[in-house]
Amino acid sequence: MDKIQNTIENIFWGDIESLQKINIVNPADFSEPEIVKKIKNGYLLPDSFGLADKREIRLRNELSRFLLENPEIRGKIKEWLALAKKMLNLPNEGNDFLLTYGQENNAYWNMVGDIITELNTTEIPRRLRGLVEKLKIAKAGLESAEREMADRISEKLKNVTKMEGLLDINLFGNNDDQERLILGKKAYSAVWSSGYKIDPPKWTKNFFCKITSIRALALKIKTGIIKAKAYRSAAVLYFPKSLHEDIRKGIQNVLEAPLEKIRQIAKEENKDFMKNKLFLKISRSLKRIKEDDSLVVTIYFRYDQDGLNIRVIGLKKNVENPDFSLSYDNFEGYSNKEKETAAEIEQQINEKVRATYEMFGILPLHEELQKNFGLFNNWIKIQSFSTDSEFKWYAIANLYNAKENVKTYKKLEDQRRELKLTLEQLDKLSRTIELFLAEAERLSLPLCVPEIKDDGQIGVSFNGLAPIDMMGQNKAMTPFDLPMINGRMICLTGRHGGGKSVTGNSVIESIYLAQSGLPVFADRFSLDIKSVLGSVTNDEGDGSTATVFINKVKNLLEEIHRVPKEQSLVFIDEIGKGTQEEAGYRLGKMILSVLQGKENSVIFNTQILSLAEYAQKNLGAICLKVDKNHRFVEGIGDGQMDELIKESGLDKFLSKN
Numbered sequence: 001m002d003k004i005q006n007t008i009e010n011i012f013w014g015d016i017e018s019l020q021k022i023n024i025v026n027p028a029d030f031s032e033p034e035i036v037k038k039i040k041n042g043y044l045l046p047d048s049f050g051l052a053d054k055r056e057i058r059l060r061n062e063l064s065r066f067l068l069e070n071p072e073i074r075g076k077i078k079e080w081l082a083l084a085k086k087m088l089n090l091p092n093e094g095n096d097f098l099l100t101y102g103q104e105n106n107a108y109w110n111m112v113g114d115i116i117t118e119l120n121t122t123e124i125p126r127r128l129r130g131l132v133e134k135l136k137i138a139k140a141g142l143e144s145a146e147r148e149m150a151d152r153i154s155e156k157l158k159n160v161t162k163m164e165g166l167l168d169i170n171l172f173g174n175n176d177d178q179e180r181l182i183l184g185k186k187a188y189s190a191v192w193s194s195g196y197k198i199d200p201p202k203w204t205k206n207f208f209c210k211i212t213s214i215r216a217l218a219l220k221i222k223t224g225i226i227k228a229k230a231y232r233s234a235a236v237l238y239f240p241k242s243l244h245e246d247i248r249k250g251i252q253n254v255l256e257a258p259l260e261k262i263r264q265i266a267k268e269e270n271k272d273f274m275k276n277k278l279f280l281k282i283s284r285s286l287k288r289i290k291e292d293d294s295l296v297v298t299i300y301f302r303y304d305q306d307g308l309n310i311r312v313i314g315l316k317k318n319v320e321n322p323d324f325s326l327s328y329d330n331f332e333g334y335s336n337k338e339k340e341t342a343a344e345i346e347q348q349i350n351e352k353v354r355a356t357y358e359m360f361g362i363l364p365l366h367e368e369l370q371k372n373f374g375l376f377n378n379w380i381k382i383q384s385f386s387t388d389s390e391f392k393w394y395a396i397a398n399l400y401n402a403k404e405n406v407k408t409y410k411k412l413e414d415q416r417r418e419l420k421l422t423l424e425q426l427d428k429l430s431r432t433i434e435l436f437l438a439e440a441e442r443l444s445l446p447l448c449v450p451e452i453k454d455d456g457q458i459g460v461s462f463n464g465l466a467p468i469d470m471m472g473q474n475k476a477m478t479p480f481d482l483p484m485i486n487g488r489m490i491c492l493t494g495r496h497g498g499g500k501s502v503t504g505n506s507v508i509e510s511i512y513l514a515q516s517g518l519p520v521f522a523d524r525f526s527l528d529i530k531s532v533l534g535s536v537t538n539d540e541g542d543g544s545t546a547t548v549f550i551n552k553v554k555n556l557l558e559e560i561h562r563v564p565k566e567q568s569l570v571f572i573d574e575i576g577k578g579t580q581e582e583a584g585y586r587l588g589k590m591i592l593s594v595l596q597g598k599e600n601s602v603i604f605n606t607q608i609l610s611l612a613e614y615a616q617k618n619l620g621a622i623c624l625k626v627d628k629n630h631r632f633v634e635g636i637g638d639g640q641m642d643e644l645i646k647e648s649g650l651d652k653f654l655s656k657n
Contacts, residue, residue, distance in 0.1 A: 565598055
């Protein structure tokens with residue numbers, strides 16, 4: 001079971017250890033996107049995010065795009081999963097068995113066929129195509145095998161139990177003393193579990209019996225004796241409560257049926273059924289039976305492979321107690337003496353039937369019921385769900401494990417469990433996509449599936465990228481654009497609190513989403529696969545702000561130089577902070593010159609305007625400044641400290657000094 005579970009997860013989104021993950025440099029400076037935290041908290045996907053395996057990302061990307069663009073398929077997946085859970089196990093109850101195999105089309109394989117039809121399109125992702133092909137093979141190989149197994153089981157169960165006899169029953173009263181089985185017979189055709197075992201006789205446990213065939217022979221003889229004894233003892237007469245209730249309900253339904261039919265006709269004709277003469281006449285007859293709790297109906301019943309059939313013999317007030325000896329039926333496996341006894345019982349039953357017919361004139365109600373209901377002398381088919389459950393279907397579980405069925409049964413059980421687990425994984429993916437859609441709608445953000453660039457094409461480009469680093473802050477989120485990040489530097493300057501840090505972090509986090517195979521909050525997003533993402537964004541660490549910054553930059557340079565230049569992208573927040581401006585300027589020049597010399601893709605921001613001007617003039621950096629509306633335009637801008645002081649009201653306090 002665990003093996004199947006792991007296999008299914010790996011088909012779609014598994015945490016596959018062999019896959020290359022993104023190397024996050026300075027992981028304390030990287031904040032996993034808020035949407036990923038929601039996915040993990042909701043147990044929607046296995047913990048497998050931020051990959052650097054191009055093939056795996058492409059396969060996931062295909063699947064996300066398909067689910068995002070096909071809402072009707074997402075709805076279907078929910079329906080299929082609900083059905084797969086409902087039909088996880090082969091039916092063990094009689095009624096379920098009949099519903100499953102009592103019709104031409106099997107509901108389970110109908111569902112499998114529906115999955116194949118709905119998913120078998122030209123646009124289907126490769127991983128779903130694999131699922132479809134697997135289901136086609138399963139349907140072709142197992143559907144007919146299951147039908148053959150069901151037919152074998154049905155045929156055996158037809159002869160499991162046979163019962164017949166005469167019964168006095170008080171239909172609407174509660175006087176059990178007036179009810180009894182006048183005469184009956186019953187027998188089982190025993191169905192044995194393939195796993196049935198008994199202990200060998202104690203006297204065969206010595207060494208000699210073990211090494212010879214004596215022990216095996218003794219075990220075989222003992223098993224045969226026990227089976228024969230159980231077979232015959234099962235034929236001892238008693239009257240099952242389930243059969244009693246089925247007969248009672250069956251006759252009550254027969255008596256109520258004409259009234260219900262008249263009600264239905266009157267309803268269709270827009271008439272008052274209470275004015276129908278036939279309805280009133282039948283109602284009076286039925287009322288007399290219900291009110292007379294001493295009235296007893298004599299029933300001849302027969303239960304066999306054709307189900308439960310009854311014949312109403314007559315009515316009476318008093319129940320006689322004939323002294324009949326009860327014995328066995330004449331089914332295969334009985335001695336000649338037992339068969340003679342069975343023949344005598346047959347004769348006694350026939351005599352009792354004739355004697356009961358002679359009582360027809362005892363009650364005037366008999367004639368009335370015959371006229372109104374046609375109740376007497378005809379065989380009436382009765383639904384026997386309770387009896388079937390107890391006697392006809394009790395051996396289904398054993399028969400599944402019989403030698404001729406067990407191989408098919410195990411394959412069917414495994415296939416059903418595997419499909420259920422597969423659909424659970426698809427449902428998790430589907431709900432993940434719906435989570436993205438819900439977040440995009442809630443925050444009024446764009447949403448797209450990233451385009452993975454072909455080999456030889458490099459760079460990260462986007463339009464209308466959401467500042468997802470702000471998710472969870474309950475603030476307005478203004479999508480932004482940046483030039484293609486392709487072996488160049490992008491320098492962000494301008495207003496304090498305008499979103500420069502958020503922008504850099506959001507680019508890194510969006511690449512992380514894209515390389516997890518997930519959608520991105522943008523109008524458009526395309527990228528080549530990165531194996532290293534680096535950030536220097538906070539002051540946490542051992543030492544002063546400057547020493548922490550220097551150590552993190554060292555880590556970053558060390559890691560990105562291990563891989564080809566196109567495989568990395570870094571974001572450095574506030575280059576030159578934590579020291580004097582001149583020292584910060586010199587440090588920034590050295591760092592940026594090294595990165596430009598290696599043609600690394602870099603986003604950085606700074607409040608040292610001379611450093612921004614140097615990067616623009618000497619290193620080819622594209623400089624952008626952010627305004628108070630969080631939008632980027634070309635140029636280099638200061639932090640607009642004077643405006644911030646006025647907006648905060650701090651100027652009123654500063655002017656007093």
